[in-house]
Amino acid sequence: MNRETAHGVGPVTHGSSDDPDLLDFSANTNPRTPPGVDEAYETALNAATSYPPEPPSEYREAAAAYVGVAPEAVIPTPGGLAAIRMAIGLAVEPGDSALVPAPSFGEYAREVRLQGGTPAFVPPAEITESDPGDYALAVVCNPNNPTGEAIDHGALRAFARRCREGDTPLLVDEAFLGYTDRPSMAGTEGVVVARSLTKLFGLPGIRAGFAVATGSFGDAMENARRPWNLGAPALAVGSHAMRQTAFVEATRTRVERERRRMRETLDGRFDVRESATPFLLLDVGDRPVGPLVAAVRERGIAVRDATTFRGLDSHIRVAVREPEENDRLLEVLLDV
The missing domain is CATH 3.90.1150.10 (Aspartate Aminotransferase, domain 1)
Structure with missing residues (x-):
């Protein structure tokens, strides 16, 4: 940018x-909102006279258990959009094109444009049938906002495999996946998953989320993450919420x-x-x-x-x- x-x-x-x-x-x-968030917030606020722990191990462990991955694959972010921005910023360079669903969350295309790239729009139901080889990044929203459709997990995994073969990172926004019993793509090779605690837990003002990424792209995201990028209340409330099965x-x-x-x-x-x-x-x-x-x-x-x-x-x-x-x-x- x-x-x-x-x-x-x-x-x-x-x-x-x-x-x-x-x-x-x-x-x-x-x-x-989940029971106990008031108490978690109050306790964390009392401890906010000090910097939060770095790295935020407890939050990582809660997120890892929530989506079924190893804690080291979790990159804490202040909301799902911060995870989306980081992934697009690392994948897209000026002049690149990125595969983006439409109609869908408008911030994908905006972030691509902020990096000097061009969004190539594809209907959400057709994006897994696309050839990702000519793109710097492919984006999937699952389930999609605002249409509500969910992508078949087998089709999404097959698309992720084609993205890996074409050396194209795949960003999967799972902001609404917690409302379903569908499996997450978290931990899949070549895939960056963005998760938000805003939607399912009714906490948009807390600004807590995370990315999951492995391999060299995951290492790059972890290195690019700012220290103390979540405050103590967000870490505490987020950790508590993700345990409320x-x-x-x-x-x-x-x-x-x-x-x-x-x-x-x-x-x-x-x-x-x-x-x-x-x-x-x-x-x-x-x-x-x-x-x-x-x-x-x-x-x-x-x-x-x-x-x-x-x-x-x-x-x-x-x-x-x-x-x-x-x-x-x-x-x-x-x-x-």
């Missing part, structure tokens, strides 16, 4: 609401049940995509998206205008929240 490329690349629109008077279905984070299982069960119920209710009014995530993508057809979003907002609910995603001109995205909150959303969407 240099000053010239940074001047030429603007921010990505994320679109979540910060209005406390609205019931927020625009953000895709868990409305619940009962919370994870309960969340998966609740979200799956509510997502199915919401999809069945809305599918007669909208074209609703199947999803493995805590959100649903709705095609509103010929109705203008802006006025629809505004009408829902007037009823006290924020939904995500998904037209800011590449290739989605008639869509909104809605989160899966608590059952009684979901009832309210369904009532409004069926009425506007």
